Amino acid sequence: MITRAFEQNFLGFAASKKLLAKGDKILVGCSGGPDSVCLLFLLEKLRKILEMEVFCCHVNHNIRPTSKRDEDYVTSLCERLGTPLLCKEICLPKELKGNLEEEARILRHRALDEAAEHFGCNKIALAHNATDRAETLLHNIARGAGLFGAGTMHPKTGKIVRPLLFASKRNILSYLLLLGESYCTDETNEDIRYSRNRIRKNVIPELEKIFVQAGANISRFADIAQEESDYLDLLARNAIKQCVFEKEGCTFLDCNKLFEQDFVIQRRVIRILANSSPSFSAVDLTLIFFGKGENGKSKIVGRAKFVKVGKNIVKVLPL
Amino acid sequence: MITRAFEQNFLGFAASKKLLAKGDKILVGCSGGPDSVCLLFLLEKLRKILEMEVFCCHVNHNIRPTSKRDEDYVTSLCERLGTPLLCKEICLPKELKGNLEEEARILRHRALDEAAEHFGCNKIALAHNATDRAETLLHNIARGAGLFGAGTMHPKTGKIVRPLLFASKRNILSYLLLLGESYCTDETNEDIRYSRNRIRKNVIPELEKIFVQAGANISRFADIAQEESDYLDLLARNAIKQCVFEKEGCTFLDCNKLFEQDFVIQRRVIRILANSSPSFSAVDLTLIFFGKGENGKSKIVGRAKFVKVGKNIVKVLPL
Numbered sequence: 001m002i003t004r005a006f007e008q009n010f011l012g013f014a015a016s017k018k019l020l021a022k023g024d025k026i027l028v029g030c031s032g033g034p035d036s037v038c039l040l041f042l043l044e045k046l047r048k049i050l051e052m053e054v055f056c057c058h059v060n061h062n063i064r065p066t067s068k069r070d071e072d073y074v075t076s077l078c079e080r081l082g083t084p085l086l087c088k089e090i091c092l093p094k095e096l097k098g099n100l101e102e103e104a105r106i107l108r109h110r111a112l113d114e115a116a117e118h119f120g121c122n123k124i125a126l127a128h129n130a131t132d133r134a135e136t137l138l139h140n141i142a143r144g145a146g147l148f149g150a151g152t153m154h155p156k157t158g159k160i161v162r163p164l165l166f167a168s169k170r171n172i173l174s175y176l177l178l179l180g181e182s183y184c185t186d187e188t189n190e191d192i193r194y195s196r197n198r199i200r201k202n203v204i205p206e207l208e209k210i211f212v213q214a215g216a217n218i219s220r221f222a223d224i225a226q227e228e229s230d231y232l233d234l235l236a237r238n239a240i241k242q243c244v245f246e247k248e249g250c251t252f253l254d255c256n257k258l259f260e261q262d263f264v265i266q267r268r269v270i271r272i273l274a275n276s277s278p279s280f281s282a283v284d285l286t287l288i289f290f291g292k293g294e295n296g297k298s299k300i301v302g303r304a305k306f307v308k309v310g311k312n313i314v315k316v317l318p319l
Numbered sequence: 320m321i322t323r324a325f326e327q328n329f330l331g332f333a334a335s336k337k338l339l340a341k342g343d344k345i346l347v348g349c350s351g352g353p354d355s356v357c358l359l360f361l362l363e364k365l366r367k368i369l370e371m372e373v374f375c376c377h378v379n380h381n382i383r384p385t386s387k388r389d390e391d392y393v394t395s396l397c398e399r400l401g402t403p404l405l406c407k408e409i410c411l412p413k414e415l416k417g418n419l420e421e422e423a424r425i426l427r428h429r430a431l432d433e434a435a436e437h438f439g440c441n442k443i444a445l446a447h448n449a450t451d452r453a454e455t456l457l458h459n460i461a462r463g464a465g466l467f468g469a470g471t472m473h474p475k476t477g478k479i480v481r482p483l484l485f486a487s488k489r490n491i492l493s494y495l496l497l498l499g500e501s502y503c504t505d506e507t508n509e510d511i512r513y514s515r516n517r518i519r520k521n522v523i524p525e526l527e528k529i530f531v532q533a534g535a536n537i538s539r540f541a542d543i544a545q546e547e548s549d550y551l552d553l554l555a556r557n558a559i560k561q562c563v564f565e566k567e568g569c570t571f572l573d574c575n576k577l578f579e580q581d582f583v584i585q586r587r588v589i590r591i592l593a594n595s596s597p598s599f600s601a602v603d604l605t606l607i608f609f610g611k612g613e614n615g616k617s618k619i620v621g622r623a624k625f626v627k628v629g630k631n632i633v634k635v636l637p638l
Binding site for chain 2: 141143199202206213214216218221224227232263280
């Protein structure tokens with residue numbers, strides 16, 4: 001049976017990424033949309049096998065006329081499933097526009113943290129899926145996010161786990177259809193004025209016309225890119241131990257030692273020292289500055305200022 | 320002046336990737352289309368500064384009614400520029416269909432090799448650009464090309480150099496417009512039945528509506544991914560030296576030593592030993608087989624057969 005296969009895939013993914021453990025108390029963030037409804041069903045269905053407890057939090061943004069409908073839907077769903085639920089309201093300042101989505105995300109995460117504390121949960125499960133991840137990857141690399149746009153949406157970040165990352169939107173909708181369950185539709189997701197929505201509505205479906213698995217394939221690519229990127233960062237951090245030294249409370253970089261590293265590692269060292277993701281060309285110009293920049297000159301990259309204080313020595317000042 | 324800026328970018332890219340050197344004799348493959356016409360103009364315009372000689376080869380595929388028109392166009396262009404030209408005809412077998420594009424590519428490369436030999440050229444310059452590269456990246460990752468789909472189109476492979484990889488299609492067309500030069504249009508490129516053409520016609524333009532630089536950004540991402548991928552392969556080859564040994568003419572792998580490596584490197588070791596790009600899941604299953612497979616059992620991955628011949632020893636047989 002297909003729902004069984006989907007549940008097996010869920011368990012397999014959670015096991016391979018070590019997302020769920022015996023005795024976990026998990027809070028599901030549930031908007032009422034298909035992804036988080038699917039996640040709530042899966043966790044409720046499998047919690048006995050997994051020996052976990054499941055809790056739910058619905059965050060009401062109060063920004064859409066349908067916000068109340070979504071809250072009512074999640075409330076009745078949790079009553080039916082017997083899941084303890086906490087509904088939280090957040091208020092977004094009206095004047096914010098460009099950053100509304102980012103601001104909402106921050107407030108939502110804060111509300112979820114509070115709800116997790118309320119229930120004594122050690123994990124928060126979010127319903128990001130493979131299609132979301134493919135969208136984010138395409139969005140980041142098309143935007144020119146620099147060297148590090150490929151790795152997006154870790155299966156696990158601190159308390160947060162994303163056990164649906166294995167599944168495409170298509171898989172999720174099929175699973176709910178087979179269960180005969182309904183869900184709410186966020187009509188603002190249909191709005192293609194936002195760049196991410198345009199990628200969701202126009203780009204991914206076009207790629208899926210060419211390769212039916214395109215979304216899932218791109219997500220898998222993001223997964224591997226993430227792991228490889230993390231490994232290269234680990235090597236870069238080891239390199240930093242060899243070429244960075246502290247003196248009288250200040251941080252210095254020995255450029256000669258940096259230049260002994262492979263070019264790929266040199267770039268990542270700069271990104272780590274700059275504590276941001278500067279553009280490809282900014283990183284390359286910084287390397288040229290390290291090699292040829294005059295004594296006393298400085299360069300600001302990301303959140304760091306690099307000052308040449310000797311032929312091969314750069315002082316690193318965090319900004 | 321904008322043509323000047325474009326030429327400076329060309330020189331900068333060629334220098335940073337070490338594509339062109341004093342004394343080079345360069346053969347340009349010119350179809351008559353905008354990309355290769357642009358490349359021929361750039362090389363002819365800059366050959367004195369670069370102290371190079373430029374030659375041209377046009378390969379006539381004879382598969383389109385407009386093939387003769389394109390050949391005539393390149394002939395008159397080379398006469399005007401004073402570029403020595405060799406036109407070569409290739410015949411594609413009629414029955415080939417699915418692989419027609421790949422077959423044409425192989426025959427075209429062979430013809431270019433012969434032309435380079437005819438003129439005594441040490442390099443062949445092809446006109447792949449940033450937009451082509453972005454297309455290839457999207458195509459590969461959407462198709463699920465496994466771990467290594469990101470790095471595509473090296474600026475330099477053996478004799479072949481691709482000095483236009485810095486430029487988007489848009490840049491190239493603007494440059495030709497500013498020069499007041501014309502070019503031929505390959506009407507089969509308009510055919511969206513082919514998956515790559517669909518990406519070119521439908522996906523990249525949609526992304527460029529969202530981020531105007533999307534094509535160039537994705538190409539730059541491919542460039543970095545290529546370099547990072549090459550570096551990881553280098554590390555994997557070093558790991559192979561430590562965990563692979565020869566005995567009585569056979570190759571063996573010490574799994575314990577392999578498992579001491581990071582997971583990212585283990586995967587790439589398998590890909591190198593398999594001499595192909597197996598899928599993500601095939602690679603992961605092979606690692607499980609190395610760890611838990613029974614003595615005497617075997618597994619075929621890509622172009623290799625792995626046979627368990629001891630608790631931690633695998634015999635590697637190329638296929």
